[in-house]
Amino acid sequence: MTGAGRSPARDSGPLLLGVRHHGPGSARAVRAALDAARPAVVLVEGPPEADALIPLAADPDLRPPVALLAHAVDEPGRSAFWPLAEFSPEWVAIRWALEHGTPARFIDLPATHTLAWQEREEREEREEPPADGSGPTDGPRPTDGPGATDGEQVRVDPLAALAEAAGYDDPERWWEDVVEHRGPGEQDPFAPFAAVADAMAALREGSGTGGHARDAVREAHMRLRLRDARKEFGDAVAVVCGAWHVPALRERTTVTADRALLRGLPRTRADLTWVPWTHRRLARAGGYGAGIDSPGWYGHLFRTPDRPVERWLTKVAGLLREEDRIVSSAHVIEAVRLAETLAAMRGRPLPGLGETTDAVRAVMCDGSDVPLALVHDRLVVGDVLGEVPESAPAVPLQRDLARQQRSLRLRPEAPERDLELDLRGDTDAGRSRLLHRLRLLGVGWGEPARSRGSTGTFRETWRLRWEPELSVRVAEAGVWGTTVLAAARARAEADATAAGTLAEVTALAEQCLLAGLPDALPVVMRALADRAALDTDVGHLAQALPALVRSLRYGDVRGTDTGALAGVAAGLAERIFVGLPPACAGLDADAAQEMRGHVDAVHTAVALLVETPSAPSSAGHGDLRARWRSVLRNLSARDTAPGVVRGRAVRLLLDEGELAAGEAARLMGLALSPGTPPADAAAWIEGFVGGGGGLLLVHDERLLGLVDAWLTAVAPEGFTDVLPLLRRTFSAYEPGVRRTLGELVRRGPGGTDGPAGQASGTPGFAADPDPVRADAVLPVLRLLLGPDAGRHHETTDDNRLAGVGS
Known part of the structure; x- marks a missing residue:
């Protein structure tokens, strides 16, 4: 070391800087120690395969938060991350080395072992033997540090243990008091590291690895890398690592012993690169997070060494003003005073996040936690997204x-x-x-x-x-594939070949049209035709048809040739028409409800299919709409079909204008006759009046009277059986519709309420439209639709909407 690096606060030999990962106080202390020591090389905790990526940290387009991503070459989904923020000590050490032309190297366990260890652990969890036939082994597992992986359980939390020894019940508050609130230039730059190292040594004397079984292997590799650096640079070496590892790096061991710990570790080929990271991910303890509760606050402390509380509360006030809350400069002043008072009362050297949060709640948020939640989300955590330059390695x-x-x-x-x-x-x-x-x-x-x-x-x-x-x-x-288009096409073709059901293939055909993959459609269509030919389940066919018809509409608006899809859709429709009536026989209540959903879906699909320009002509496939109406008539009169399906068929025919209101009333009367079991009659009503918001019964008092007369005639012992079905049906109506129906029932059949009610039989509705009142609306419609409004009724739905929008 140079003369500037020698200090009574530290021993001779390598400079071991034990830090807290993602701690802004540690980051500032690392920079101060490196400025004082001027080492010849900087060693950082991280995967050694990433040494070639270190120079990219000097690129101005690489902006933290970022992460080192390692993934297995043969299985890219197996990966590990080492996140770094601007306030991470490791990032500060790397940047210092690049700024001063000093070599920087990573010394942690290589990613090739870390990824292989993940695979072995997952296999052991599934109780699968390794590929080589050997039994599972209980090897050590790395835990803490930026590259910690899922499933690791830390049995000893060093910060919690030290905080408890100092009389603190909150490790975060203890760390803020002893590290984060240290001002720049205070005391000897090496003193805090010496104190933390001594504390960790005392802690490890009683707990060993503290439940971190993999640490023995990781630390053995760190010691080997440290020895290599000392051979090359002497003692002018600085190591930036988790404070927990410092006592192990001080330990005197032999090269043979360390290499023995590393012998036989599993391996896998790995690629590494830089990827963007987010503050929100740093705040997550599980998954790929780092467990930092307040990355936005830590970033503020790192960037603002002077008057951090005043600047933070000013930032909070600005955010609340953007949300239209009344916050003045007087609020900021009072909040600062309150935060300082709270810190003094709690015996803290400076206000921390807890004091500033309490001050914001009391002064700026009027005691409410609602705006405080916004402050936590936007500022305490934040949505900062890092950036990576194009020169970074990438697939x-x-x-x-x-x-x-x-x-x-x-x-x-x-x-x-x-x-x-x-x-x-x-x-x-x-x-x-x-x-x-x-x-x-x-x-x-x-x-x-x-x-x-x-x-x-x-x-x-x-x-x-x-x-x-x-x-x-x-x-x-x-x-x-190497491009998004080629990869999506190959994935679609592979999924079509591997699809197990007809619905999966039809959904895939829809995705191909949405994604603009016409070259993949031939493979998908072949798979679709094969499965459609083999599948005899009407339910499966009914599930597949709507997706195909939606694909036709999407293809139409995107200018895609969907002729092949149209032919398959028409063929599916024909098979449904033939197979649906027999499939409705002998169904229980749950299956009947499911079949009713299929009938609705096919009805909508047929209507769209015949209106689609690419649909098959009537000469080739007949009139699909007429065929479907014939199927509905068959279902409405089929005694073996469940009541909910028969009622639904009648309702659809009535809505289509294919069934007169009198005929619908006759069919309802038959379904609600005394000879029909109450449960079957209730199911028929559910199928008939379910959906549509209940307006049918509001506007047709005759049908409402039939339902009312049937319900009042149900015997008490049968009423308890039909009540759940009726409540399920009528509870779906809007409150206003239910009130109107209740008023109509209260007045009774033929009840009147003024001239309008006397004329029409329905309160509030006249027998005939009023042309004078209708004509009064026309000028407003012309103003909204424009001078060419007359031509819009001839366009499709999409063009009509486009005309209105223009």
């Missing part, structure tokens, strides 16, 4: 995805946001195809959401949120 699929994200102006962002797409535009259509292709590959960057405005098929709404794990999903999807 070809990742590079193609980044290129498309730039060309489509669709940046990955950590906060969740909704994206509205108009598929008539080239850019939005490209965005839609990209998001659908990624979903097909298992990269869930976006999820479809319900559109708040137009319901036309040219509109799509997506809920986007980029999570760090998606980088693993992209690497994993790289086995399917």
